[in-house]
Amino acid sequence: MNVISRFVKKISILFGRKLFATDLDEEMAFHREQAEKELIASGMTPEAARYAAMRRFGNAVRVKERSHEVVGFSFETVFQDLRFALRQLRKNPGFAATAVLILALGIASSVAIFAFVDAALIKPLPYMDSSRLAVLYESIPIGPKFHLSYLDYLDWKRENKVFSSLNVYNPGGFMQKTSEGLRPADGARVSDGFFKTLGVSPVIGRDFQYGEDKPEAQRTALLSYSAWQKRYGGNPNVLGQTVVLDNEPYVIIGVLPRDFSFAPAEPADFWAIQKQTGYCETHRGCHDLFGIARIKDGVSFATAFADIKTIAQQLEKQYPDSNRDQWAFMLPLTDVIVGDIRPILLVLLTGAGLLLLIASVNVASLLLVRSESRRREMAVRGALGASPKRLVRQFVTEGLLLATIGGGLGVGGAVEAMRLLDALMPKDMLASMPYLRDLGLNGRVGVFAGLLALLAGALFAFAPMSRLKFAQISEGLSQGGRGAAGIVWRRFGVNLVVIELAMAMVLLGGAGLLGKSFYRLLHTDIGIQPDHVATLRVAGESGKYDKDEQEVALEREIVRRIQGLPGVISVGLTTKLPIEDGDSTTGIRIVGRPYHGEHQEVAIRSVSSGYLPTLGARLVSGRYFAENEDASKPGVAMINETLAKQYFLGENPVGKQIAFDETEKSRMLIVGIVRDLQEGQLDAAPRAAMYRPFNQNPSNNFAVLVRTAQDETATLPILSATIQQIDPVMAIYDPMTMDQKIHDAPSTYLHRSSAWLVGGFAVMALVLGAVGLYGVIAYSVSQRTREIGVRMALGAQRGSVYRLILNEAGRLIVIGVAFGLAGSVGAAMLMRKLLFGVPPWDAPTLAGVAIVLAGSALLASYIPARRAASVSPVEALRIE
Amino acid sequence: MAKKPDLLPGTLDMLILKTLQRAPLHGYGIALSIKRLSDDVLTVEEGSLYPALQRLLLQGWVKAEWRMTETHRRARFYTLTAAGRKQLGIELTQFDQMIEAIGRVLSDAQEA
Numbered sequence: 001m002n003v004i005s006r007f008v009k010k011i012s013i014l015f016g017r018k019l020f021a022t023d024l025d026e027e028m029a030f031h032r033e034q035a036e037k038e039l040i041a042s043g044m045t046p047e048a049a050r051y052a053a054m055r056r057f058g059n060a061v062r063v064k065e066r067s068h069e070v071v072g073f074s075f076e077t078v079f080q081d082l083r084f085a086l087r088q089l090r091k092n093p094g095f096a097a098t099a100v101l102i103l104a105l106g107i108a109s110s111v112a113i114f115a116f117v118d119a120a121l122i123k124p125l126p127y128m129d130s131s132r133l134a135v136l137y138e139s140i141p142i143g144p145k146f147h148l149s150y151l152d153y154l155d156w157k158r159e160n161k162v163f164s165s166l167n168v169y170n171p172g173g174f175m176q177k178t179s180e181g182l183r184p185a186d187g188a189r190v191s192d193g194f195f196k197t198l199g200v201s202p203v204i205g206r207d208f209q210y211g212e213d214k215p216e217a218q219r220t221a222l223l224s225y226s227a228w229q230k231r232y233g234g235n236p237n238v239l240g241q242t243v244v245l246d247n248e249p250y251v252i253i254g255v256l257p258r259d260f261s262f263a264p265a266e267p268a269d270f271w272a273i274q275k276q277t278g279y280c281e282t283h284r285g286c287h288d289l290f291g292i293a294r295i296k297d298g299v300s301f302a303t304a305f306a307d308i309k310t311i312a313q314q315l316e317k318q319y320p321d322s323n324r325d326q327w328a329f330m331l332p333l334t335d336v337i338v339g340d341i342r343p344i345l346l347v348l349l350t351g352a353g354l355l356l357l358i359a360s361v362n363v364a365s366l367l368l369v370r371s372e373s374r375r376r377e378m379a380v381r382g383a384l385g386a387s388p389k390r391l392v393r394q395f396v397t398e399g400l401l402l403a404t405i406g407g408g409l410g411v412g413g414a415v416e417a418m419r420l421l422d423a424l425m426p427k428d429m430l431a432s433m434p435y436l437r438d439l440g441l442n443g444r445v446g447v448f449a450g451l452l453a454l455l456a457g458a459l460f461a462f463a464p465m466s467r468l469k470f471a472q473i474s475e476g477l478s479q480g481g482r483g484a485a486g487i488v489w490r491r492f493g494v495n496l497v498v499i500e501l502a503m504a505m506v507l508l509g510g511a512g513l514l515g516k517s518f519y520r521l522l523h524t525d526i527g528i529q530p531d532h533v534a535t536l537r538v539a540g541e542s543g544k545y546d547k548d549e550q551e552v553a554l555e556r557e558i559v560r561r562i563q564g565l566p567g568v569i570s571v572g573l574t575t576k577l578p579i580e581d582g583d584s585t586t587g588i589r590i591v592g593r594p595y596h597g598e599h600q601e602v603a604i605r606s607v608s609s610g611y612l613p614t615l616g617a618r619l620v621s622g623r624y625f626a627e628n629e630d631a632s633k634p635g636v637a638m639i640n641e642t643l644a645k646q647y648f649l650g651e652n653p654v655g656k657q658i659a660f661d662e663t664e665k666s667r668m669l670i671v672g673i674v675r676d677l678q679e680g681q682l683d684a685a686p687r688a689a690m691y692r693p694f695n696q697n698p699s700n701n702f703a704v705l706v707r708t709a710q711d712e713t714a715t716l717p718i719l720s721a722t723i724q725q726i727d728p729v730m731a732i733y734d735p736m737t738m739d740q741k742i743h744d745a746p747s748t749y750l751h752r753s754s755a756w757l758v759g760g761f762a763v764m765a766l767v768l769g770a771v772g773l774y775g776v777i778a779y780s781v782s783q784r785t786r787e788i789g790v791r792m793a794l795g796a797q798r799g800s801v802y803r804l805i806l807n808e809a810g811r812l813i814v815i816g817v818a819f820g821l822a823g824s825v826g827a828a829m830l831m832r833k834l835l836f837g838v839p840p841w842d843a844p845t846l847a848g849v850a851i852v853l854a855g856s857a858l859l860a861s862y863i864p865a866r867r868a869a870s871v872s873p874v875e876a877l878r879i880e
Numbered sequence: 881m882a883k884k885p886d887l888l889p890g891t892l893d894m895l896i897l898k899t900l901q902r903a904p905l906h907g908y909g910i911a912l913s914i915k916r917l918s919d920d921v922l923t924v925e926e927g928s929l930y931p932a933l934q935r936l937l938l939q940g941w942v943k944a945e946w947r948m949t950e951t952h953r954r955a956r957f958y959t960l961t962a963a964g965r966k967q968l969g970i971e972l973t974q975f976d977q978m979i980e981a982i983g984r985v986l987s988d989a990q991e992a
Contacts, residue, residue, distance in 0.1 A: 026954070027956045030954075031908045057926045067934045
């Protein structure tokens, strides 16, 4: 007999179920009648014979069930269990909604955060064998991650024995000449073997060839896939077309794959060849590149690092003028790309995990308490012949059903949460994290969500199941239930609450510290008054604005026109705005002091006379620049306090001279000192900076900023229009208010989002912890009603009943909070990198959150304590 | 009342098939026949008889039809099929082999 025909028979029985049942009934009735007749024939009275026949036949229902089991499908009983489970949930909508909601919240947060973790940390980078890739920097005394110079790069490339290839990239973007005028274009310059080093080939067209960076070769560029779609509509005829970037024509030779991205240089539409022409390619002191290398197979990271360090030391000896204190530094590419976000994601994932754990524990203890009221039901079902296996399966079905519904809702919630987090992320920041581009549900995230739901389901199935020892079925019938297992599980429930409270404490502590960090970050002295300041960037076409006089004229015209706008208080120009990357540095020397090529690296900006007053910078001593301080006047400079402290300790810098090199014309007289402006991110350490008059060192690419008495956001379009009138082909871009700039800065975003997310988790944990404690205390009170009744009957006061219950709760709270405090400090040590201006053991924060948690927990246990104290002894005793 | 020995596990199907080899019978008849032929030593529990019959039906070793008994009562009669006959042969051979093996072990144990 083969499986198929058996299956067909089963199916036909399934549909003729009624017939099958009546046939069986009739057959069994016939059987009993025959037995009866036989017994009567042997001399029994008809009545005695009927009973004897029925006895002999045994449990008719069970016989029928077993016959059904033979012909039925095993999943039929699963459906029965499922139907019953659904009915159970429908019967207790409050319980069902609470359990499902709590679980969905826990799963949603975990899955959403995991999707980010997956996108950033688990999904492999889109390069061949990405673990062998490293980024190379030059390191100088003030920091390790500085640009590499072109000539040093050539020497590193030639001398090293550890890299199978070494190339460079230069992120930074272009000014593209279009029919509508000049437009900023995202992009980077890369050396000829850059894509070969990464192991990436274009989807159409070709890669750069070796030697394509030679001065005589034609300039070429590759397009990113998205730029190809966006700018050229995906047209394959794009190959051979020319784009004008930074006033030079480039021929498009290929398009990169859709999944390609290179975060350190993103956003990038154009990947242009880095030509060996220009000032920087012939001067060892000009640093504008980063190296990307593939480590040879069999060579360890440490060996490669040591080799490149040795080469840098040799170069230092060989070129003492330019390479003094110039060392090599190297990081795995993965660290460069996700290094900043990794600790945050891990903290968030831990937070979400803790929350999920609390949520699951809560649902499990809800089920535990409910199972208490179902002992009767289980006992009855057992007595009626339900096999223990079937009873166990009922719990498993119910647990899995809860977990499935909760998990389904949770995944839905996670998708929404991801969309929300994505939308809240500043555009620029998203662009620099290309790996988050196709964030969403993928296989790994799906498996993760499934695993979570399964684990939760298992917990929900086993928590109440172990509460019901099947040996106690008869005990359950007699409404007993004070067995040893009960005590063990009551203790277990109590431990669960301690764990919940401890975890809530860890989350609250983390949230408190992150919140305080964020507050400190926003209230750190950045040396400027950011309110009512509007900014935008302007780029004039090279060719039109090449000469200093042309650029100075443009500056004066812009200032003149904007000054005339209503509400404008002051106008300033700068080559670089504050709260950016703090980059753009130069080496200086102090005139009159011996100089041996020491690295005295300071940030440098060219600013108009109105810039520092417009920002609201504070002058410490000396004066601001004058508008007429241009090339016709002696060179001057202003410095910040950090520079003054670093290089002029115990002296008055005003009136001293600094210079870029030994020449007379590079000398500048220091005319003023300002309080430090935060040039870099809000959490960056203060750095030495110097400012030069724009008119002594003009540029055709600068930022304009305006302090206005009116709404600065409304001023932005007016500013753009006004400047555009001066020159319609000029590029005007990145309009932004200063407040917005601070709000959207990556460091602000990271601190804000981690504080908010962990804060959100902590609030949910607090609520769930309090609810959990309430559940345990309420359960304990319900179990002790008789005891309390007896105590009161014997003369116990209401106050002592309160004490009894609150003591029990207090003990749990103290243990939970104590464990939690230890955990908080431990967790805070692990996330020290994310804290700003707050130590991990910050006592006021920890004490504050401990009080909040203990207070809420006490409040939660006060409600059942009140119920216990209002127990009427007579009723309590009568119930039993 | 002395407890009657249980059926050897797995032999019920064989006994039913063997019983049906002689003539088609209804469930009660099968139970009765087994009881009589074994001189009341073997009793087939009704609780296992009917599930066993369903199993045999499902395997296609027996087929069932409603017929009238001599006393003009409607009853479900079970008939052995060709597949059932073949299965009976297999089970008998296996059973013989087992009995023989058990016998050898027992006689050996007695000699020792």
